[in-house]
Amino acid sequence: KNQVEQSPQSLIILEGKNCTLQCNYTVSPFSNLRWYKQDTGRGPVSLTIMTFSENTKSNGRYTATLDADTKQSSLHITASQLSDSASYICVVIFYNTDKLIFGTGTRLQVFP
Amino acid sequence: ETGVTQTPRHLVMGMTNKKSLKCEQHLGHNAMYWYKQSAKKPLELMFVYSLEERVENNSVPSRFSPECPNSSHLFLHLHTLQPEDSALYLCASSQDRILSNQPQHFGDGTRLSIL
Numbered sequence: 308k309n310q311v312e313q314s315p316q317s318l319i320i321l322e323g324k325n326c327t328l329q330c331n332y333t334v335s336p337f338s339n340l341r342w343y344k345q346d347t348g349r350g351p352v353s354l355t356i357m358t359f360s361e362n363t364k365s366n367g368r369y370t371a372t373l374d375a376d377t378k379q380s381s382l383h384i385t386a387s388q389l390s391d392s393a394s395y396i397c398v399v400i401f402y403n404t405d406k407l408i409f410g411t412g413t414r415l416q417v418f419p
Numbered sequence: 420e421t422g423v424t425q426t427p428r429h430l431v432m433g434m435t436n437k438k439s440l441k442c443e444q445h446l447g448h449n450a451m452y453w454y455k456q457s458a459k460k461p462l463e464l465m466f467v468y469s470l471e472e473r474v475e476n477n478s479v480p481s482r483f484s485p486e487c488p489n490s491s492h493l494f495l496h497l498h499t500l501q502p503e504d505s506a507l508y509l510c511a512s513s514q515d516r517i518l519s520n521q522p523q524h525f526g527d528g529t530r531l532s533i534l
Binding site for chain 2: 311338339341348349350351352353356358396398400403404405406407408409410411412
């Protein structure tokens, strides 16, 4: 069964700390994996897109990694800020189609 | 501003009403999408339009009817909805279709409540 699972479901950290969010998937055939940030009451915003041949991609303080062999991805946030409080969603795209599966997201809260 | 505008932001309607959601993108993109986001559930892709033609329909009930009159506008016509249809409906656009690996740009959604 094609699935995308994210962990943890929720996370609380202090401002300035680093954190890592996980995404495991069983989608096949695989094309690319995306991370989105969704603020409360807003639509998702794209952070990174990685194809199966890419191991890492950065966007400012956000760094995503991908291991296509183990079908795992992580999103690392460095020196967290209050504005990082949001839901982070992992999305996996099927190869050569418009089909995609979203994870249920990780809710991150950053406190001062 | 994401370049994708959705109206209305909030909508409350009865099960027998007919209403429409509107989406407009100012990015010059060729593909547009409707998504449903229910509480504690993953986003679900409902419809995909590319160059104003529907290319994907993920088994969505017929009480949801999309319309794409041009590449900048997308509508979702609603009629005789059910309480379980209450959700956040998100519109998105991208330069080309999902399979092209282009990022999607989302609007802020319409929060729909069915009484």
